[in-house]
Amino acid sequence: MEPQGKIALVTGGASGLGLATCTRLVDAGAKVIMLDLEASNGHDVATALGGGTVFAPGDVTSEEDVRRAVELADAAGGLSMVVNCAGVVMGKRLVGRKGPIPLQDFERVIRINLLGTVNIMRLAAAAMLQNGADGEERGVIINTASVAAFDGQIGQTAYAASKAAIAGLTLPAARELAESRIRVMSIAPGTFETPMMAGMSAELQASLGAQVPHPNRMGKPAEYAELALHIINNPMLNGETIRLDGAIRMAPR
Template identity: 60%
Template sequence: MRITGSHAVVTGGASGLGRATAARLAARGARVFLLDLPSSRGEDTAAEIGDAATFVPCDVTQVEEVRAAVAAASADGPLRIVVNCAGVATPGKLLGRDGPLPLETFLRVVNINLGGTVNVAAQAAAAMAQTDPADGERGVIINTASVAAFEGQIGQIAYSASKAGVAGFTLPAARELASSLIRVVTIAPGLFETPMMAGLPPQAQESLATKTPHPARLGRPDEFAALAEHIVENPMLNGETIRLDGAVRLEPR
């Protein structure tokens, strides 16, 4: 899939992995639409990226908002690329100090991380399917899971379940959309420098950084963006969840 001239939607595009990916795609000649909450730094981020970037306020869990955002991204050019980075990591134990995990807390995380991913993918696929193929493809949808999908730690009940759902969604979606010439690939990052990580105390961040065997540091958002870029351009990458983690395997705690 050629990046130059394509329209791209990046959810969670105002910060972290989404911001880095949006900037990279814009630098490669894509017109990028940053989807994020109205309260985010979306406008500022789009201005920082430049004329190729447009901020579209959007809650990924809301069907009508996503449908409108996809329509805006498809208005004057073919939507070819979607990168789902929107997500939350609300902690919670199944049985915590205050009792059982509140179901509403669990469902909120699953609704955003998994439901939002499926919602955006479905609306984007509908738009992509109406476009003329370019170089044998109509589009590519890249999702974000996590190594927590496979080695969830204590306190990650909702987060791990939601990211495992994203990984599990990948292959059946890729198989289904193959007839429409649309690929679906998921990236499962390890420990990365993101706003979620920045919320931890410095000591905790340093401790987490040493858990990655090599390179022994936190991953950088531009490294995630580089893989997303390669996925777009490599037509044989399809239906797979790719770990981007420096060989880290998370312990229970």
């Protein structure tokens, strides 16, 4: 799909992977609806990006908020592209020094990372069905999994479960939506330079980067965005989860 002149919805768009994706899509001539929390700096980011970028404050787990963002896309000409970058990370063992993990902590990660993604997918796909087919397709949905889906570390049970579910739903969702000419793909990043990583010490960041075989560093958000754009442009990419990780395989801890 050629992004020029089309409408994209990017979740978690005010920072990290989402911001890099918004920037790349605007550069490619797309108009972006940026969905992020009201507490984010989304208003300022959207203004700085220009290109008709619209900030849609909201929570991916809220049906009302997501419907509002999709309606903004419809009003702008119809939703054609979705990139789901919103998510949270939590490091807790199933049983720690203080006992079992509180169930609500595990549930929060699943709710945001998995159910939030599904909430976007179902409402976005319904909107895409109203599009006329542009050549071979009506829309593209890209989700964010993680290498933790395949080799999660100790303390990542909730996070790994949420991301493994994203990888697991990719093919069946792609098969279901194929008859409607909507593609579904997932990207599984390794260790990337994101706001979450920025909160860690320089020593820890260097250690994480050193674990990547080649290139021997953490990934850059722009590299994620470049893959997202390639997926959008390449109609044969469908139903697959692509590891974007420099060949890293995470150790148990």
